[in-house]
Structures are given as structure tokens and as C-alpha cells.
Amino acid sequence: MHRYIPLTETEKQQMLRAVGVSSMEDLFASIPASLRLKRPLCLPEPLGELDVERRMTELERQNVEPRLCFLGAGAYYHHIPAHVGQLASRSEFLTAYTPYQPEVSQGTLQAIFEFQTMICQLTGLDVANASMYDGASATAEAMLMANRANGRGTFLLARSLHPEYRQVCRTYAANLGFKLVETGSTPQGTTDLDAAAATAGPDLAAIIMQSPNFFGCLEDWSAASALAKKHGALSIAVVAEPLSLAIAKSPGECGCDIAVGEAQSFGVPISFGGPYLGFMAALDKHVRNMPGRLVGQTVDRNGRRGFVLTLATREQHIRREKATSNICTNEGLCALMATIYLATLGRHGLRDLAVLNLSLASYARKTIAASKTLRLRFHAAGFNELVVELRGPAAPAHRKLLDKGIVAGLPLGGFYPELSRCLLLYVQETTRKEDIDELVHELDGLDS
Amino acid sequence: MHRYIPLTETEKQQMLRAVGVSSMEDLFASIPASLRLKRPLCLPEPLGELDVERRMTELERQNVEPRLCFLGAGAYYHHIPAHVGQLASRSEFLTAYTPYQPEVSQGTLQAIFEFQTMICQLTGLDVANASMYDGASATAEAMLMANRANGRGTFLLARSLHPEYRQVCRTYAANLGFKLVETGSTPQGTTDLDAAAATAGPDLAAIIMQSPNFFGCLEDWSAASALAKKHGALSIAVVAEPLSLAIAKSPGECGCDIAVGEAQSFGVPISFGGPYLGFMAALDKHVRNMPGRLVGQTVDRNGRRGFVLTLATREQHIRREKATSNICTNEGLCALMATIYLATLGRHGLRDLAVLNLSLASYARKTIAASKTLRLRFHAAGFNELVVELRGPAAPAHRKLLDKGIVAGLPLGGFYPELSRCLLLYVQETTRKEDIDELVHELDGLDS
Amino acid sequence: MRIEEKLIFEKSRAGRVGYAVPSTTVDPVDPSAALGPYYREDIPGFPELSEPEVIRHFVNLSKLNYSIDEGMYPLGSCTMKYNPKINEKMAAKEGFAGAHPYWPPELVQGCLRVMKEVEYGLCDISGLDAFSLQPAAGAHGELTGMLMIRAYHKSRDENRDIVLIPDSAHGTNPSSAHIGGLKVQQIASNARGRLDVESLRKHLSPKVAALMITNPNTLGLFEDEIGRIAELLHAAGAQLYMDGANMNALLGKVRPGDFGVDVLHINLHKTFSTPHGGGGPGSGPVGVKTHLEPFLPVPVIVDEAGRLRLDYSRPESIGRVRAFYGNFGMVVRAYTYILSLGSEGMSAISEAAVLNANYLRVKLMERYHLAYEGLCMHESVFTDKRQAASGVTTMNIAKRLMDYGFHPPTVYFPLIVSGALMIEPTESEPLEELDRFVAVMNTIADEAQTNPDIVKNAPHTTPILRLDETRAARTPVLRWRPENR
Amino acid sequence: MRIEEKLIFEKSRAGRVGYAVPSTTVDPVDPSAALGPYYREDIPGFPELSEPEVIRHFVNLSKLNYSIDEGMYPLGSCTMKYNPKINEKMAAKEGFAGAHPYWPPELVQGCLRVMKEVEYGLCDISGLDAFSLQPAAGAHGELTGMLMIRAYHKSRDENRDIVLIPDSAHGTNPSSAHIGGLKVQQIASNARGRLDVESLRKHLSPKVAALMITNPNTLGLFEDEIGRIAELLHAAGAQLYMDGANMNALLGKVRPGDFGVDVLHINLHKTFSTPHGGGGPGSGPVGVKTHLEPFLPVPVIVDEAGRLRLDYSRPESIGRVRAFYGNFGMVVRAYTYILSLGSEGMSAISEAAVLNANYLRVKLMERYHLAYEGLCMHESVFTDKRQAASGVTTMNIAKRLMDYGFHPPTVYFPLIVSGALMIEPTESEPLEELDRFVAVMNTIADEAQTNPDIVKNAPHTTPILRLDETRAARTPVLRWRPENR
Numbered sequence A, B: 001m002h003r004y005i006p007l008t009e010t011e012k013q014q015m016l017r018a019v020g021v022s023s024m025e026d027l028f029a030s031i032p033a034s035l036r037l038k039r040p041l042c043l044p045e046p047l048g049e050l051d052v053e054r055r056m057t058e059l060e061r062q063n064v065e066p067r068l069c070f071l072g073a074g075a076y077y078h079h080i081p082a083h084v085g086q087l088a089s090r091s092e093f094l095t096a097y098t099p100y101q102p103e104v105s106q107g108t109l110q111a112i113f114e115f116q117t118m119i120c121q122l123t124g125l126d127v128a129n130a131s132m133y134d135g136a137s138a139t140a141e142a143m144l145m146a147n148r149a150n151g152r153g154t155f156l157l158a159r160s161l162h163p164e165y166r167q168v169c170r171t172y173a174a175n176l177g178f179k180l181v182e183t184g185s186t187p188q189g190t191t192d193l194d195a196a197a198a199t200a201g202p203d204l205a206a207i208i209m210q211s212p213n214f215f216g217c218l219e220d221w222s223a224a225s226a227l228a229k230k231h232g233a234l235s236i237a238v239v240a241e242p243l244s245l246a247i248a249k250s251p252g253e254c255g256c257d258i259a260v261g262e263a264q265s266f267g268v269p270i271s272f273g274g275p276y277l278g279f280m281a282a283l284d285k286h287v288r289n290m291p292g293r294l295v296g297q298t299v300d301r302n303g304r305r306g307f308v309l310t311l312a313t314r315e316q317h318i319r320r321e322k323a324t325s326n327i328c329t330n331e332g333l334c335a336l337m338a339t340i341y342l343a344t345l346g347r348h349g350l351r352d353l354a355v356l357n358l359s360l361a362s363y364a365r366k367t368i369a370a371s372k373t374l375r376l377r378f379h380a381a382g383f384n385e386l387v388v389e390l391r392g393p394a395a396p397a398h399r400k401l402l403d404k405g406i407v408a409g410l411p412l413g414g415f416y417p418e419l420s421r422c423l424l425l426y427v428q429e430t431t432r433k434e435d436i437d438e439l440v441h442e443l444d445g446l447d448s
Numbered sequence C, D: 001m002r003i004e005e006k007l008i009f010e011k012s013r014a015g016r017v018g019y020a021v022p023s024t025t026v027d028p029v030d031p032s033a034a035l036g037p038y039y040r041e042d043i044p045g046f047p048e049l050s051e052p053e054v055i056r057h058f059v060n061l062s063k064l065n066y067s068i069d070e071g072m073y074p075l076g077s078c079t080m081k082y083n084p085k086i087n088e089k090m091a092a093k094e095g096f097a098g099a100h101p102y103w104p105p106e107l108v109q110g111c112l113r114v115m116k117e118v119e120y121g122l123c124d125i126s127g128l129d130a131f132s133l134q135p136a137a138g139a140h141g142e143l144t145g146m147l148m149i150r151a152y153h154k155s156r157d158e159n160r161d162i163v164l165i166p167d168s169a170h171g172t173n174p175s176s177a178h179i180g181g182l183k184v185q186q187i188a189s190n191a192r193g194r195l196d197v198e199s200l201r202k203h204l205s206p207k208v209a210a211l212m213i214t215n216p217n218t219l220g221l222f223e224d225e226i227g228r229i230a231e232l233l234h235a236a237g238a239q240l241y242m243d244g245a246n247m248n249a250l251l252g253k254v255r256p257g258d259f260g261v262d263v264l265h266i267n268l269h270k271t272f273s274t275p276h277g278g279g280g281p282g283s284g285p286v287g288v289k290t291h292l293e294p295f296l297p298v299p300v301i302v303d304e305a306g307r308l309r310l311d312y313s314r315p316e317s318i319g320r321v322r323a324f325y326g327n328f329g330m331v332v333r334a335y336t337y338i339l340s341l342g343s344e345g346m347s348a349i350s351e352a353a354v355l356n357a358n359y360l361r362v363k364l365m366e367r368y369h370l371a372y373e374g375l376c377m378h379e380s381v382f383t384d385k386r387q388a389a390s391g392v393t394t395m396n397i398a399k400r401l402m403d404y405g406f407h408p409p410t411v412y413f414p415l416i417v418s419g420a421l422m423i424e425p426t427e428s429e430p431l432e433e434l435d436r437f438v439a440v441m442n443t444i445a446d447e448a449q450t451n452p453d454i455v456k457n458a459p460h461t462t463p464i465l466r467l468d469e470t471r472a473a474r475t476p477v478l479r480w481r482p483e484n485r
Ligand SMILES: Cc1ncc(COP(=O)(O)O)c(C=O)c1O
Pocket: B327, B328, B329, C077, C078, C137, C138, C139, C140, C170, C172, C173, C214, C218, C243, C245, C246, C267, C282, C283, C284
């Protein structure tokens, strides 16, 4: 008897009789005997809960938590109010399936409708879907969507777009005959849109640009949108740290057609890279090309407002190979967490938090600028990330600080060989002034 | 604006107008001005949630968790399945009041009814209440109850009853003219019932005896009950570690009239001593003398089964100074946790767990017996606690082991000066064989 | 929605298991051999379920409850305010929830610090000099206070054993006095809903140990003659005990210690936002002026240059009222709350709580009879007088509220108001919720005139309908029995 | 119960706050100066609520949902089994939930170990040689598999771009193939509800990259000719892809790797008990035989004498299908589950799941038309044929089940069965719940005859009644707008 399985031996016998077979063995008769596994699996014995916890705690302790961490780069630690997790883990949310049966799923449906609205508000666009797997795959899906919209196959990707997002675009594009062109950055740290303009042509499907970009610099989506428009192409905004949208111009205000990104920042634990929360928003005119689920408002038999999954003819379970995407299970619960988080922070709190992040980054910039050996690599306006340049190679410096319990951001040489002396640093609301001082002091002292 | 208080400034003004006063100040006009506090409180500034967490984490870190702990003595660490806390913290249970309005409180009421039943099953008695503050105050209340039942004022308390329980009985009895007589133990570690018999007389109200007693030894409730009966007195059983009841004879089987105790063992965190879960059960004939709330079964207008608080005429809100007790708020949520815990362990699991505890204690006994310098102080049959005697004083030995991260139980000299070379040790399901070996080894080595 | 949930015992099936015993490397012992005559074979009828069934059972039970987290819970005298979720998280911290009460003080400085800081905070808020956090609830605090007062008088060789208690008091007041071995004399309230000072004066005697007063009282009114009352009592050698269950209205505005109170208990599960848990646990710290400090329960936490220790050697102490140090988990929650609110927040609470209460008072006065006129504090008390003509009672109104998605107010208390409806919104309610409550109450007032039966037979939409309480008491069924299956 | 809950935006009131920004000692920056032309003033219409209101909103929303923790959720193909609570606790452990994906490997050996152990466990269970945990859900795993197969053929200079898919397949199968740049050809099922081998043979060609088969298939039937099918495919130079969404029926009984499967994805959010969360997150690990290992997504976790590292330099890899390493939180839950069940437990699952499904099959056959006769695996598919005469459809039956407290089965899928009712109870259901379901289904069958309207107009007791889906699609309202207030 296993604690997760209610059937008792007596019941099993009774049920086998009802089914008309004489043994468990016979129940599996439709599997040809020749194929059957004739030995037990190699997995160990079942464990009781205490033993499971012991094992998991052992594994947890094989991790080492640094004392200070300045690492963002697409996965952003933010403080999460206690109730976000408590509410999202209510059985009714946690253990419900996709809301295919709206009459018994209004909780999930309304929450997603609210999520869609918040994403629209943040991105300044008309319509948002119920979530995508993550920011990277959402970016790839935006690429496919642009291709559906204008039939073209050339994409301009800012090189300052998260390197893993670019990799995912390449993977998705592998068999589709697309051309992915990367555009470098100016010394200021933003995309060289003049260079981009030079390569753009009539086969341009879309420009894909992230802001704040991977270096933490704000990009000029308006200029990118103008360039895209000139060529009849779409402008796709990518946002990996959407807290920035509380104080930075939205994709919608900048003339973008589509905004995609990662909303893990909004109340989703950093959890070694997943589950996260891809999002996608677009102008109304693109809605039928959008991938993913959409919740819409309607009324019931009595005229009362209610919510349902809608425009399903875009989706795989109706359209099969002609669907806008293969996505089915998405990141619903993470979307709920973000909705709770955003409802809590609200119009004022979100802004206050963004300003705090900005203030800390600004202090970090100043402190770096005032140091002996360090310099800011890029001077474009930014949000809560920045790139610091050391006199020597960054990777060994990073390792030295690790010995002191400090994760000094991300050494950039792996993704950008030309930035091998640079570290990408992230600060946020739990970063204290002293932490920044210590980091800069330690980095500054390495050279002496 | 504070995040917990919804009213905005505008709303406050609007409401003040509706109330017909012109300022917040005027709203408090019924407090004489001379009494009013004319300065702010000295409490610090309000903190946001992150700052609160930081402060609490600082305080948490001022605690030091020992590596190994062999301490029970009335507060019993047991592993708690994850879902106990998760279910009990559902808003519907956690943030409901006492179920005065049964139509919207059936969840709480039915759970308490189930709790009452489980306590009856465990104690072998007829009726149990909805909980008491803790084991100690429940014992004192049992004393008051016996006095109500037979009007007598002399109580025989086993000296092996938890010292703090005895103190609480004395505090409660302070102004009531009761006589509390303590009866010592035999060298075996159990109450000297012959000595008790010698002191018992016609004014004997009740014999109060704990099993397993404070030294971990099983007491002979049957003999105590026989003695009480002989004098027309009541037999009160106290149980501080009710896991024992899974394999040890129940108070009911031993002829006790009342059983009280502490059910913290059943899924309630050890939490530095509280909140815990006092319980009380009794024979049917005593029900009208019982303190505390009782949930009873009834039917609704349509004949459907439902539950209500009942026999309230015993209680303070009806009977005021003539009530059986002043208790109002009890330990409802802890009772719920225990109910969930017991439902999970169930008929088999509870027994298996008790046997495991017993087996570990038995191993500890054997290991101690085989040691060079240690000996078991008491040889009566026990459950998961035992008393070890060192060659020298126990308190310094205890301190020495503390330096090695081991809490070697409780030095008994404080409560029992004659046991100043003794430690009360507790083992349970998370104790490993190696832990016992290490403890015995360390204690054994002290002398050399 | 499933509205019927069988008893856990009825769901039990022989052979099901919901638990796997932990592994061990020690040899199993035969319990019958080890326990001999004490051995017990089995617990017949004890439940046997798998884990998923246990989960469903309690999830489905929970759905039959109403809770603050769903809507207003205007139980007068209960201060059903928002219970912040961060409090729960802090109390569950392994360092706190996992600390054993008998660990030596050097291991638990964090726990002791939390307790001490709450004591300091309560002193600041109440104007008293020292607190004990040992009592497990309000009534337990009352008992502790009574015992201390009695011990105090005894220490001065005075045999005072009478406690004066207003007729509006909560039932625990007289009961706690009685359990503590004191005699109760009841003092009438005056027409203004306050303690009648003349009547008090008449009761004063050398036998009087204390007056036990609730302020604001259970009518939601501030005892505005409290200064005079304290003088009279002290002049007569008696002590002033205050039931601080309604402290929510006073936070940052006025301090009991400043108006003559000698002993006070506070309910952390009311004013300090710890959840009520369907009946507890609570926490009822008791505070005293300096002259009563020696009588506090042991142990007392002593702060010595930042190091905390437990002091047990206090010869005049009343002893203990329970094991260990109190409902520590509730104290952690209260401390979290105090940190979250701070000085400013405390005043903001009392202001919003009193404003909400007065707003409801003036709005409900239009259709319901208000027991006592004038500004109220945290709550106000109405009656069913204006509905009486149609035969609609307070109980009917209470039950009808359920049909509209509200928990009823406290009913038929205080006892001095016939058909009392005692309404305390707390500071946690948004204006819309108050307005919605008023609208529903007005609808019920309409119904009482136009369709009284719908009110009298309420509730109609709850999981279960009106229950037969008489039957429950007359033929008590207080437990399930195996033979019921 | 409150059954209507306004939108969060409608509850918003100007000036309310639910959050206090953390303290800092750095100077605040003026964002408009710092951001210059990029500065944004405000987000109009963004909600403003206090914390208690936020809590109530989501608690009340939750109450409008049905969930596994309340009762049976017999959605065919979805494996709505019990989601153990311990899984949640383990995933929330600070050491796991707080680990950054770019921390150097020496800091995250614990995380990597959890992942590696799940890979090993899945290999053992499936008989495949290597797994990637990167895909975020089943469909994502399918896409990954398709890309690997295509890359494999390319690496052998074969331009195979056709994928054969049975007509009973889940919609994600053809869609994933298409998104991966492959062409889909549909294969008919035979009268036994299995893939028609003759038809398969006819479709085989040098252009065929793979067959994508689901086993047990969506009719709940084991593809008993799978051995033959694998042979045919391999002989034709094509790969066998298996959609492992229905692995629950096979655990410990038969391994895809042993019957010729080259690539397989498994849904941790089905077979391995991670909660479905109202739509996700899931996790769709993809497993391969050795010849496909070089094509796995990067990074791959390499176990070097107990030390784990991430290997990125894999020239033949298809690259990444998402950022970082997959839905790690789900992997922690799955590992917890694997530890809890062990080898024995895995067989116990498949046995109970298949027994429950067959029990329902034989019981429901009495009143409902079973699409395909004979022993089923984890689920069985019925139709509304026998109810058609009274005009009662599958949708009506589904909605009527809600009135009796059940979530409906999967409806109108698979597409090859007209009016399909696809019922998968999983191993988590107790016999009583199955019997109750059968009883309710029988009642509905009765009602279909005696009172069809009550079935056709169902549901009657849900928080909201039958919704107008046509209207939702015709005039889409996909977001709230400030002007709606
Ligand atoms: C005024 C008053 N005094 C005392 C009490 C008793 O408090 P407790 O229930 O915590 O024992 C209450 C609680 O209902 C109360 O309202």
C-alpha cells in the first residue's frame, strides 16, 4: 500500500472481478508479452516523507548560497510579498487544469483576464495572451508571428538582445529558411540603428530589440519602430526586466507592434531558471496571428459577466498543424503570481520600487566612476543593470570574489568575447549601499 | 497610507462628514482630553515587508540550532507531514472566528467534532472537549472539575507529573482552599501508590498521575483508579506525550474518570513552547462538569446532519461566574492540525510511529546500559523518554555537550534536586542510531 | 460545489494508509513485550485513509466556512481585522517554530528578544510598566490578573476577595474572577451606557479587591469617567483591572496606564492581528504597574545589557498559569505586526477603526434602533426593536445576512441590551464593503416589513440551513462511534 | 458565498496602497532626469488596492474554481492525479527556489544533482539513454524532438521533412511538427482504434523523418503493433517519436525504449504529479536513444565522478529551446515524487490507474456507448450516441456533471470519435469516488430520457451558468479598459 494510492488489496480484487479479469497481469494483456519489462525498475525503495525531506535537504545543502549576489542577466531576484505564494498555492488555483470548462474555472479565467490587462497596461499595447513558456521562447514565437503577419523571412536581431534569447530564435528558425541578422552596439551600449538601417531591405520581417538591453541600457524602440515601418516590417520589443516599464516608455508608446519578454521579476521565484513567465502583447490588428491562449469576456445565460478561453481557432487543438503555435500548457500559475504581485504593488508601489532600483544602480554607477581602476563600459541611460570594465580579465576577478562569498555579476566574455574584461552587474531592492561599496572596493582592490 | 488600511484621505473626509464631525480629533471626543496621549508612541517607524523580514531574520539568527537534540520533557519534536500546515493555514480555517454561527462554520465544527472523537478513541473515554490552552492548564482544570464533581478539596499529585503542570495546579488552587499532596516515586521510577494509599482519606477529590510520567516511565493508572474509587474520588490521567496512546493502554481502559494532557505531539510545531494543544476527555457522567467548548451533532431544517456548539450552559458567556471554566478562546487551529495529522497517520501509521519511537528508546537504553559510566536511573517500562544517570553532576556535562552542538536532554536537578546527576533524554523518529551512539559516547567519555 | 462532507471515520476503509513510517537502522522492538501489561493492541475505529483523501476531506471542510479573507466579519468585541500573511511566514520560520522551550538561553536569544520586544511595545502602547506573555488567551490573562491582585492584597495582609464587574462585561470577566477564587459583585451601567459611578461608590468596601472594567466597553463606548473611577478605587485601596479586548480603538490615542489602570490584559488575537483560527489559539498578555511586578507569573524575561535570561526566583510570583512561556507563535506574529505598523500605524488603526464604526453607526441608524446614542469607539450596538412589530428578531437578521454573503455581527451581547446586534467593522474594511453592508442591512429592514418570512427562515443559501440547537443540547451526540457506520 | 467578484481594476480606488517600498540609504534619483526621453510618467488604470483587498480578491476568485483537491477531475489525456503537498514544500526550499541559474556550478551542485537524478530516473523508467529537461511543457518537448530528428537526418545528409501522425493524435503533435519546419501527413486509425499498419507502410518514403505516435494512444489503447511499427520505420530510415503524455499507464510495466522508440517526451505535470496550476507551468523532458544524444539542446549536465557541470560545447546540438535549463521547480517536484514512489510505487501507480480506468469502463458501458471495446489502459472513450435520441449531447452531459460536483471528462477529443467523452480517473481516486461518478453518470443517463431539458440547460448550480462562447469570439473583449469603469 502506498500512501498516495487509495485502493486496498480487497478493493483491487473486487474491481478486477468487475472488470472480468483474474489478475493484475491480465489487466495489462493488451501489451504484447514480448515487450513487457520483466524485472523491477532500478529506482530505489519508496521513501516516507521524512526520508524524502532528509534527502532533499542534503541536496539543498550541496548548494552554496553566496553572501552577496549582483547577478541578473535575465533572471531577476526581487523580494516577493509573502501572500503571493500563499494565495497562488491555494488548492483551487494550484491543482486545477487549464480552464476548458469555464463554469467551474472562473477563478483562473478572471485572473488571467486581469493578467492580460496588466500586461497590456505595462506594454502599452492592445492585447496580451495568457502567457508563453519564457522570455526567450516568447521572442522566438514573436519572430514566427511576424513571419505569419507579413510573410517575410529576414529578422534584424539586436546583438544586445539576451544571448540565450538569440540562441532560441536560431533554434526555432532552423528549418524555416529565415535569415537572422545581428546588429551590434555603439560604444554607448545601445544598438547601432544606423548600421541596422544599412542592412534593412524589402524582405525585412521585423526588428527585434530588447530594452533595457542585456547590458542594462535603454534602447530607442521608437527609432527601431520607425525603421521597421519604413520597410513595412514589424517592430518587436523584448523586455527581460519588466519592472523597468513602471518608469520607462512602453513599447506601445514607441510604436512597436509586438512586445514579448520575461515577467519572472513580478513575484516568481528565481528557482534556478524556471518556471518563469513569458509574455506577449501586440496591437489589435495582430491578434489572429498571436500564439497562445486568450481569455475573453462574455456573459452567461442570465446575462452575468463571465470569462472563457476564446479565439481558439488560432490554436493547435482546433487547427492542428495550421495553428499559430504548438503551445498548449503554458505558465498559468506564474501568471497568477505576477497578477497578485502587481495588484499588491499597484500603480504607486511598482513605480516606487522601480525608482528604488534605479537609485541603487545610479549609486553603483557613481561609485564605480569614482573608483581607481574600474570604469563604466557603457554610458547610455539604464535601469538596474550596468556593465563595469576592469583593467584585467573579468573571469578570474569574478572567481576571486566568489571566494569572499560575492557573486560579482556575470563575466561577459563568454557571450561577448570583446567584453572579456567586463562584468554585468545587477542591483535591486535588497542590495544595500554597503554591499555596493564592498563590491566596488573588492573589485577595485584586485588590481593593486 | 498604510498598506493594511484601505481608507484613503478623501474617503476619510467624506466619512467624517457623514458622521457629522469635522476632524479625526473630534471623532475621539468621548475620551476626556486630559487623559489623551499628547505625543506619538515610542515605537519606531512602520516598516515595509522586506524590512520586517530582514529584522525577523536577524532575530532568528540570534538563535542557535543545535546539531543534535535529545530534549522532550513536555514539548515533543515530531516530524510533521507538509500538508498539515498547508491545510490548516487555508484562509477558511485560519481566519475564521469561533464557530458561533454554525451555518457558515461547518468546516470548523465538523473538524472539531472529529477531533473530539479522536481524543475519545485515544483516551478510551466517552466525551472530549474542543481543546484547552495546554496540558498544564488542562490538568489544573481537571482538578477544578473533580472538585465540582465531588465537592472535595484534597488532591494527590504524583511527583512524577510534569513539574510545570504541578506548578500550574498550585497557582490555580491558590485561593480555593484546596490541599495538594505530592506522592513520590519508587526506585523503579513510578509513583509509590502504597505511599499514596497511606495518605488518601475521605476528603480525597482525585488522584492525578501522568503516564508516561516525567521520567518516561509508564504508570499504573489502573491501580491509581482502584485507589481513587476506594475513596470515592476521581482518577485523573495526564498524558504529555499522547503518541504513547497508540500502543499503551488508555485511561479509559484503566478506569480513569478524566484524561487531560498535551497533544502538541500531533502535528503542532514545537515553537518555543506554544501555542500547544491541551485536551480533556471524561466519562459521560462528567460531561456537565466539563470546561470548554463542545461540538455536538444535530440536523438542519431539512434534516441534514450538521454540527453546533452545544451544552453552552456550562460556559462563561451564559453562566458567567457560575461557569465550569473561564475559557473562551481555546486552541482551535492546533486541534485542527492534530486532526489532520491523526487522520494522515491513521490507525496503522500512528502505531508504526509509536513502535519506532519505542524501538529507538529501547536502543538508547541498551546502549546506555552497555556504557562504562552511565546507567539507567529507572527501569520501569517506558516509551520514548528515559533518565540516564552520570557519575558526576549533570548540569556541567550538559553544558559540555552543548559546546559540541548536542542538547543532551534536560538536567533534572532543577526540578528534582535528588536527580542532580540525571538527564532526561528523548528520542524520536528523526533520531538516528548514530546520534544515539554519539550522545552516549560523549556522555560516557566525560568521566575519563 | 460539494456541500456535504462525510465524517473522516465514515470515509475510512480498512487497509488504506496515508503515511509511511520513517526508516531507521535500529532493530524494531515488539511493543507487547516491551510494554507488558500496559500494551494496547489497537484503536478500533481510528481512521484509515490515503493521503489524497485526507487532503480532500479538509479542503472540502474548509469550504463550508466563512472567513475574514472572504469578506467583512463584523463580530462586535472580536476585532476581526485583516491577519497579515507575512505574520504567518515569520511565525513559521524554522528558527522560531523549531526552537525547544528548554533549550538553554544562549541558544534562544532570538526567541527571547522577540518576546521582550513585544513586552516593551505593549508597555509603550498601554502605559503599563511590565508585561507577562504567558496567558494563552484573554480569559487566561484575566485569571492571571485576578490572581496577581489577590496576591498583592495578601502581601499587604489585606483579605480582599470581592471583584466589582459592570453588568455589560463579557462573561469571561466574572468567570475568571470566580475561577481565581474571588467573589463577583455586579455594577449597573447608567443610562449613558457607562459604569454608574454612584453605584460603584456604594459597592466600595475594604473587601473589594478590584474593579474589572472594559474600556471602551462592550457597548463601544469610552468610559469617560474612568479618571474619577480610578481615584475612587485607589482611595478605597482597590485595584483597577482593565479588560483590554477593545484596545484597537485606543492605540496611540490614550493609554490605560495613564488613566489609572493597574492591571490590563490585551488580546493579541484581536488588536494585534493574530488569526483567530476558528477558535484559537490566542494570546492574552497581562500588563501591570510597578507595584504589581513582583507578582507576575514566572519566569520573567530579564534584559541584562542586551543578554536575555529567564528569571524563576521571584518569591512573590503567583507561579505559573501554564507550561513554558506562552503562545510564542502568536507573539512572533504580534511582533511582526508591531514592526509593520510602527507608531504612526498604531494611530492610523485606531482612527480608521473608530471612523468605520461611526460611519456604520450613522448609516444603520436610519433603519435600526441604536441602543445608545452618540459617538462610539470601535463598535456600536443596535437592537431589533424597530423590526419587532413584524416578528423579526436579531437572530433572524443575523441569519439573513448570511444569504447576502456577510458574516453576522455578534448577537444578544452585551446582555444589558435586549436583542443586541453588536457591530465592529475594524480598520480593515474598505468603504465599499461598509456601504455594501449598509445596503444589505437596509434590504433586510425592507424585507422585515414586506416579506418577514424570508428573514425568519433564513439562511437559505448556506451549505446547511438553520440547525436545531435544542436537539443538540437535549440529546447530545458529541462524538462519532464505530457502531454509527 | 459570494459568487461575483469584480475585476481588480474595478475595485481600485485612487490613493490606496498595498505595498511599502523597502528602505535604503542611497539617495533617491529623479527618474525623469535619469531616463530622459525614455521616462514614463504613470500607468493609468493600474490597480490601487490595500493588501487586505488583494487577499480577498484572490481568495474569492479561487472559490470559483474546481480543483483536484476537491474531487475527481477525470479529464482524459490530462492525468489529473493527486499532487503531493510535500512536492510543493521541497520546491519552495530556499536553497532551490533562491538559486540563480548563472551561479557558477560549484555553488549549485545540489540543483544540478536534482536534475541529473531525474534524468537518470526517467532513463530507467523509459528505457531511453539520455534526457534533456529543458522543454517547458509537452508540446515544447515535441518541438525539441522534431528538431533533433530533423538535425539527425541532416547530419546524415538526408533531407527528410515529413512526419507521419495518427489521426487520433493530440493537436500539439501536428502543430509541433509544423512549427519545427516539418510537413505533416495523417495516418488513419484502424477499427481497433490503433494505428493502421498498412496505411503506415504506404506512407513510408525516403522523405519521412519520423512517425509521431502516442502510446497508449488517446483512445486509451496500447498500440499493440508497436514492435512491428518500429521495425517498419527503422527499415525505412525513419525515427520513432513517442508522445509520452500517457506514460502513467506504463510505469514499471513496459518501456518505450524497449519497444523501439527513438525519442520520447514525458509530461512531468501529468505522470510525475506536478500540479497543473490552472494551465501550467509544466515540464516536458525529452529522452533519446544514444544515436540522437549529440543533438540534445545545450547545455547538457555532465556527471564527472560525482561533480556536475554544464556542457555547452556540443557542435551538433540543436541549440536552445528556451533560456536557462528548464522548469527546474517542476523538476524538483518530480524528483520528490520519484523518491516517494520508488520502483514499487511506479508499478503500483500504473496498476491502480489502469484498474480504475477499466472499472469505470465496465461500469459506464451499461448506459453509455463505448467507442472501442476491450481492455483499456489509463482511460476509456465513450460517446453520446445512446443519448442522441433525446437530443442530449456530450457537452450537455459534461455540464450536467458539474451540478453533481464533478469536473467533466475531456470532451470531443480525440477527433476521430464523434462526441467523445474521454475519462481518465488516475490512480488517485478511491473506489467510492468512482462509484459516485458512475452513479451520477447513470442519473444523467436517466435524466436524458426522463427530463432531457435539465441536462441540456446544465449547469444549474455553478457560480456562473452556461457562457456564451460565440459572443466571446465574435466580439472579443480581451482586456479591461479604464473607460469601462
Ligand atoms: C470584551 C472581551 N473580554 C474578554 C474576552 C475573552 O477573550 P478570550 O476569548 O481570548 O479568552 C473577549 C473575547 O471574546 C472579549 O470580547
